[in-house]
Amino acid sequence: xxxxxxxxxxxxxxxxxxxxxxTFRWTSTEDEAYQVMDAAWDAGINFFDTAxxxxxxxxxxxxxxxxxxxxxxxxxxxxxxxxxxxxxxVRGRMWEGADGEGLSRAHIxxxxxxxxxxLQIEYIDLYQSHSPDEHTPQEETLRAYDDLIHQxxxxxxxxxxxxxQQLRQALDxxxxxxxxxxxxxxxxxxxxxxxxxxxxxxxxxAQENIGVIPYSPLQGGFLTGKYKRGRPLPATGRGAxxxxxxxxxxxxxxxxxxxxxxxxxxxxxxxxTVTTLAWMLTNPVxxxxxxxxxxxxxxxxxxxxxxxxxxxxEMERLHRxxxxx
Ligand SMILES: NC(=O)c1ccc[n+]([C@@H]2O[C@H](COP(=O)([O-])OP(=O)(O)OC[C@H]3O[C@@H](n4cnc5c(N)ncnc54)[C@H](OP(=O)(O)O)[C@@H]3O)[C@@H](O)[C@H]2O)c1
Numbered sequence: 001x002x003x004x005x006x007x008x009x010x011x012x013x014x015x016x017x018x019x020x021x022x023t024f025r026w027t028s029t030e031d032e033a034y035q036v037m038d039a040a041w042d043a044g045i046n047f048f049d050t051a052x053x054x055x056x057x058x059x060x061x062x063x064x065x066x067x068x069x070x071x072x073x074x075x076x077x078x079x080x081x082x083x084x085x086x087x088x089x090v091r092g093r094m095w096e097g098a099d100g101e102g103l104s105r106a107h108i109x110x111x112x113x114x115x116x117x118x119l120q121i122e123y124i125d126l127y128q129s130h131s132p133d134e135h136t137p138q139e140e141t142l143r144a145y146d147d148l149i150h151q152x153x154x155x156x157x158x159x160x161x162x163x164x165q166q167l168r169q170a171l172d173x174x175x176x177x178x179x180x181x182x183x184x185x186x187x188x189x190x191x192x193x194x195x196x197x198x199x200x201x202x203x204x205x206a207q208e209n210i211g212v213i214p215y216s217p218l219q220g221g222f223l224t225g226k227y228k229r230g231r232p233l234p235a236t237g238r239g240a241x242x243x244x245x246x247x248x249x250x251x252x253x254x255x256x257x258x259x260x261x262x263x264x265x266x267x268x269x270x271x272x273t274v275t276t277l278a279w280m281l282t283n284p285v286x287x288x289x290x291x292x293x294x295x296x297x298x299x300x301x302x303x304x305x306x307x308x309x310x311x312x313x314e315m316e317r318l319h320r321x322x323x324x325x
Pocket of ligand 1: 019020021022023027049050130160161186214215216217218219220221222224226236237238239273290291292293294297298299301302
């Protein structure tokens with residue numbers, strides 16, 4: 001059964017597993033994408049995360065493909081608009097020219113209309129800055145978002161890949177100008193990538209009641225049990241030739257982490273995927289973990305994580321073994 005949590009101060013009730021859609025027509029086909037969305041929706045996942053650029057890096061893909069696939073699914077499955085929470089992002093390059101990327105007012109005002117058209121919706125629940133834009137004053141970005149909120153085009157705004165200083169500055173600007181503030185943070189955070197989030201951002205988010213929606217909680221599959229000491233990289237979409245994973249498979253600390261996770265999973269009688277996600281969901285500052293799945297079978301393996309928490313001694317063992325990350 002899917003559990004729901006309040007997304008920061010927004011009062012939105014989001015499933016504690018959010019469906020990430022970066023894999024659509026990258027490491028999954030369009031048909032697989034529909035099957036993944038069907039399985040997620042049927043399991044009670046009411047929170048979908050995408051971005052206008054997904055997945056522009058896949059050969060032959062223009063940006064906007066994932067949003068288009070979601071839009072077609074929303075229409076063909078007749079998903080009631082008020083029952084699903086759609087999050088998308090803006091920042092990456094979507095057209096040629098000076099305002100073709102970034103967080104300028106000019107870029108945002110055009111990009112949001114493109115996202116709405118592709119998604120076939122009239123408003124976006126959560127519109128996120130994909131990463132900081134050092135060339136645009138944060139005030140310009142936040143004022144543009146505030147206008148979109150007043151127009152009813154966007155309900156809430158969030159940011160991703162911001163450090164604590166950037167988020168603090170944005171919150172201060174919003175407060176001083178009495179305009180919309182970032183209500184969510186989407187950080188890269190998981191058991192093998194802890195430091196960036198935990199060192200400064202976690203405390204700020206807790207203090208400000210910012211909804212935290214970590215991405216890549218399984219570290220692109222690395223924490224699911226298929227990466228093992230002495231074994232070659234699996235020939236999967238995310239695994240093949242992955243330099244970061246190759247490096248970790250030579251790193252004693254990473255290998256010990258994988259083996260500890262495997263041991264705890266065996267003791268609990270659960271898959272490593274579930275234990276990894278349960279570790280994330282045990283942290284009360286997390287609103288929803290944004291998972292990725294290439295197919296419905298992978299998604300189904302993640303679902304039992306909802307409602308699971310690790311015990312204090314399991315958390316302590318994992319804390320000790322992953323402190324370096
Ligand atoms: N804001 C940002 O900058 C940013 C960056 C990245 C992601 N995101 C968001 O976060 C979402 C999730 O990211 P992610 O895809 O990296 O998440 P993830 O859940 O850490 O990794 C998903 C990948 O793990 C593997 N996997 C998943 N379930 C598995 C299972 N049960 N058994 C074995 N392997 C399994 C699959 O890769 P293989 O089968 O190919 O190995 C799958 O593509 C994205 O879709 C996107 O919405 C945001």
